[in-house]
Amino acid sequence: MPRKALQTLSEPMYYVLLALTKELYGTEIMNEAKRISKGRITIGPGTLYTMLDKFYTAGLIKRTSSGLATKSYIITPEGKKALREDYCRLRTLISDGEEIMEVAK
Amino acid sequence: MNDKIIKEEMKFSYTQLSAFEDYLSLKEKDGLRFTQIEGGKMFFEKATQREVKYSAVIFTGFSMREEFVEACEEQGWEFVSSYCDELYIFRTQMPEAQKIITDEKEYFKTVAKKAFLQPCFLKISLWTLFLLLTTVVFRSPYDGIIATNIEDCAILMFIIFGLLQTAARVIHFIKWYMKNKRQLDETSKIIFDSGEKAEKLSQKWDIANVIQLVIILAAIVALGAGFCDITVYCWVCTVFIVISLFDVLKNLIGKENKKKIYMVFSVVSVVVIACVFGVTQWAGAEYNKNLVSTFNYNGVPISASDFIQTKSDCNDKTLVAKATVLGGHYIFSSDSKAENETCSFDYEILVSNYSWVTEDYIELLHKRYKKYGSELKKAENTYGWDELYYEVINEKEMRLGYAVKSNTVIMLDYVDMPEEANFFETAYEKLN
Numbered sequence: 001m002p003r004k005a006l007q008t009l010s011e012p013m014y015y016v017l018l019a020l021t022k023e024l025y026g027t028e029i030m031n032e033a034k035r036i037s038k039g040r041i042t043i044g045p046g047t048l049y050t051m052l053d054k055f056y057t058a059g060l061i062k063r064t065s066s067g068l069a070t071k072s073y074i075i076t077p078e079g080k081k082a083l084r085e086d087y088c089r090l091r092t093l094i095s096d097g098e099e100i101m102e103v104a105k
Numbered sequence: 106m107n108d109k110i111i112k113e114e115m116k117f118s119y120t121q122l123s124a125f126e127d128y129l130s131l132k133e134k135d136g137l138r139f140t141q142i143e144g145g146k147m148f149f150e151k152a153t154q155r156e157v158k159y160s161a162v163i164f165t166g167f168s169m170r171e172e173f174v175e176a177c178e179e180q181g182w183e184f185v186s187s188y189c190d191e192l193y194i195f196r197t198q199m200p201e202a203q204k205i206i207t208d209e210k211e212y213f214k215t216v217a218k219k220a221f222l223q224p225c226f227l228k229i230s231l232w233t234l235f236l237l238l239t240t241v242v243f244r245s246p247y248d249g250i251i252a253t254n255i256e257d258c259a260i261l262m263f264i265i266f267g268l269l270q271t272a273a274r275v276i277h278f279i280k281w282y283m284k285n286k287r288q289l290d291e292t293s294k295i296i297f298d299s300g301e302k303a304e305k306l307s308q309k310w311d312i313a314n315v316i317q318l319v320i321i322l323a324a325i326v327a328l329g330a331g332f333c334d335i336t337v338y339c340w341v342c343t344v345f346i347v348i349s350l351f352d353v354l355k356n357l358i359g360k361e362n363k364k365k366i367y368m369v370f371s372v373v374s375v376v377v378i379a380c381v382f383g384v385t386q387w388a389g390a391e392y393n394k395n396l397v398s399t400f401n402y403n404g405v406p407i408s409a410s411d412f413i414q415t416k417s418d419c420n421d422k423t424l425v426a427k428a429t430v431l432g433g434h435y436i437f438s439s440d441s442k443a444e445n446e447t448c449s450f451d452y453e454i455l456v457s458n459y460s461w462v463t464e465d466y467i468e469l470l471h472k473r474y475k476k477y478g479s480e481l482k483k484a485e486n487t488y489g490w491d492e493l494y495y496e497v498i499n500e501k502e503m504r505l506g507y508a509v510k511s512n513t514v515i516m517l518d519y520v521d522m523p524e525e526a527n528f529f530e531t532a533y534e535k536l537n
Contacts, residue, residue: 012208026176045176046162046205050215053166071172 009086015041016051017075017083023064025072055079111137111149119192119220120281122161123297129159129194139194141186159185160195162205163212163219177205191219209295213285216295221278455514463514470507470514481506 009017012033019032029052030043043051052073055061060079064072075083117125129139138152139159160182164173167190174184174193181202182195195205206212285296455466474481474496484493487508494506508515 010208010211012211026172027179030176042203042207044203044205044207045173045180046164047208047212049166049169049173049176050164050211051208053169056168 008089009082012041012043012047013051013055014083014086016043016048017055017060017079017086020061020073020075020079021083023072023074029073110140111151113147113149115142115145115147115188119163119216120278121297122163122216126159126161129161129196130157133157133159133196139185139196142188142192142194155198157196157198158200158202160197160205162193162195163191163215164193165191165215165219180205209293210289213289213295217282217285220281221275453515463509466514467507467509474506 015033015037016029018036019029022032024032026045026048030045030048033041033043052061056063056073058078059076060082061073062076064074117128132139132149133152134154134156136151136154137149140148140150142148164170166173170190177193177195178184181199182197182205185194185196187193281296288296455463457463457466471481479496479498481494482497484495487493490508492509494508496504496506498504
């Protein structure tokens, strides 16, 4: 999967990468994403593993216990970079919007 | 086979996944529990009736397959079966079980990709097989356009049919894709085909498919048995095209206009079939015309029918004829005594009303001679024919090649005395 395709993260992708700033396995990732989003985002196993597969192929995450039956994952430096870029993008969106919204009040 | 096991053809596409899920639930409700998909068949076993929710998910992350299945099981889903390592089928009795797919916008990309490849791959493989069959198995050993005319028609028919069928699927896919593209932003939910009509998947026989199958079988049998009548192929071809157009139309029109357009289409189909009937009747007349078309040599008619008549008169002569609307192609052998020696005359005759047919045939003859290391040389004395060619093997040895008059070509093979000016009279006498 080329990195280009993941330049703009979808909402669930963003939360999964946030969750993976610490080492987690499948169900834990789903629960953590839900916790971080305060219950707003629910991620099903199909969506999660499709996403993990894309991230893994793009080098944004890595496996941390490949020998065990339950595999856990953690974000890579490249993944952190992608997350930060998206974070900055969202911040820019908010600050740009804020100016307009203040005037519109 | 265990009588508790029921087999069913797998007849759904990836654009119908939710109908497929509903179908499996309906089956379970009727006491048939889905067990697996194998070799394009779905297997069910008789079991107690129960309310079960199914989920059919396309998952392409093969390296994470086991983790994915485990995670689904942790969420209360029972893994039932997978198909081609891309479609995974789960079931649960818990109505509140976590949905397997939650981001349908992303999921749509995977489904669309697989849904596009599924029918195309199948169709392309099928039609490649058909083309190979018609080309390799049924193709005539003759090289020329006339000898292979029927076979070419059959191949063309399969190509047209295959293309139209594939076009129908692609159109259907594009419509489905565009509809989802438009609505996915608003609804965040993929609209699968026939979501409310799971029963449709239970219909074992689709009348259009049955007709297609019968026609394909008939065409193959006709080809195999050597019924070289172009009328048959015109008919088969037309019915193929009408059915294919029907398929295309079915995928193009919306529900609201269906009845009206189907009616118009039915009328148009009848008109088309009537026209084809007329054309084939005309073609039949042309065919007969070619069969009796005469050619004059020194004022004496030689015609295809003369040759056929010769065959019935003389048992020691053999005649192989291949006739189409474009012309007649005949192979004729005759023994004759010349100067107390028995010599054999072999003739290959092409009679056609169309000059392009004879021109094609002549070109083919040139290629044929070249292939066997000799060439054709135009004779200075044509003995009354429009053109006369000799086959030159070496400088000394020459054989008579072919003679052309109007739209008739006569191949005169293995005659060692081309100089004999009376040869054609002899040939003509033999033919008559």
